[in-house]
Amino acid sequence: MQEGAGDPGLYDFAPYNARPKINWPEGKTCAVWVAPNLEYYEIDPPVHPKRKPWPKPHPDVQGYGHRDHSNRVSHWRMAEVMSRHGFPGSVSLSVALCQHHPEVVADGVARGWEFFSHGIYNTRYSYDMSEAQERNIIEDSIKTVQDATGQRIRGWLAPALTHTPRTLDLLAEYGMDYTCDLYHDDQVQPVNTASGDLVSIPYSLEVNDHYGFFVYNMSGREYADTLIRQFERLAAEGARSGTVMCIPLHAYLIGQPHRIGPFEEALRHIAGDSRAWLATAGDIVDCWKGQQA
């Protein structure tokens, strides 16, 4: 990025109505990917000068316990529902989960899920990291996920969505294919980096379960309806453009007993629509790249 400039120069302007159509396999119009965030939040992390990890003094029992619900209860509830309707996961992984709860990571591996890095912990923020520190978390991520899953990570969602001006250049330098940190589009798009071939894949804040439940204060049924509306529109437009819909999840939110039932109905709806291509982030990026001149 252009550090210090008003426009960080992350990408070039590319109007939605003037792009070549992207064709998904078998004539599908909307590539749908599900991004479960498998996270570990530390109970007593060091405090970053720019962001407190917890609102309460440590231990923040309710905050920590809420996240821990994922790793004891709701991961399997969420994962079962996804598997039942044919959705592979593309996992945004706090890679230290490979050490703390390898059982959760192994479950994703057994389901054939793809893994990318979401930093070491979701309680360590990248702001103000030195280049050496930032290289350290990237190299740690590559090695940790390789050891635990046999996969070379291809993508990145910054830990707690925290970056430095050099993050995207470093990701590209290490050969990463996609970033989930840019929210400017409904299609895969090129990213300007010093080297490499990094693209942005649409993740989503707007239909992220965290936004649904804690920004927009939706009920479980309202969130399910939101996912269906998002899909219906993108699938219809995709006949002309080829769209991407991401469903970003956190088991401790979507896997609560009052939300998971309506969520399953939304997945059933999308999986039952012949316009939907249920894919992983890597599949979508590869298919898009194959259609670039």
Add this chain to the structure above:
Amino acid sequence: MTLDKNYTEYPNRREGYDHDIYRWSAMHERAPLRWPNGKSVAVWICVSLEWFPIIPSDDPFRAPGHMVTPYPDYRHYTAREYGTRVGVYRLLEAFEKAGVKASFATNGAVADRYPELVKEIADAGHEIIAHSTDMNGAIASGMGAQAERALISQSLASLEKVLGEKPKGWLSVARSQSFETADLLKEAGLLYCCDWVNDELPYRFNNGLINLPLNHELSDRQIVTVQQQSVDSYADGMRDAFDWLSREAAQYGGRMLPLHITPYIMGLPYRIGGFEKLLTDLTARQEAWFAPGIDIIESWKAQQ
């Protein structure tokens, strides 16, 4: 500006948790539980009975629901008091009509100030759980073990004075604990706490104290007050939760649905009807076992 070198060092990165309070366990891998009489979903109603002093304390933090305006905040002081003067009596009548017993997480100050209310609840067969001293009685690291010990014992003493015995359960203000709380609750003779929302069944801490998870996501405070949903949306959510848990129970064994209720929220005239309808629907479900926390704990303990 640069970060400390140790910001990318992780001394507690190891198998299991980064603390020693309890051990990891996946709920779906545990031996299936069976609740009494062949029931599969325990419905635990827990009502918070709170007294908010009109002079709020911000040390260590201001409790949810506490005073909002500059002193004197008549508006919030009295609207909270509505719960213990009126709302709770609507709830008690609703429980009686539905034939269900609940737990009441009660500030010691409510027993000091309104002993006849606490006695009436206990006499009706409901359980009293200790809920600190009053809504200025939040616990957090930094207050010191001595102050924390005093707060716990004052809460228990106020309740014991009215009940003739100490409660067995504990709910902290805002579910907030220090690193010492589990040990101090054990030392005070308590059997269980309800603060950790990381599970949906009882489990034991390493020190022997039991945690009965009172899911804040399912509370009327979260759904109605924070997320500003209607009582009908709240009740639909609880019906959806019950449906899900009863299906899960058929495969994995007994499940639990905690309903955390606040009298000044749910006991309002325009909401109580929706809540009564929820009770009618859930009590009609043959899988449902309505039980106070202590009965759920005892049933669980007998199966360990």
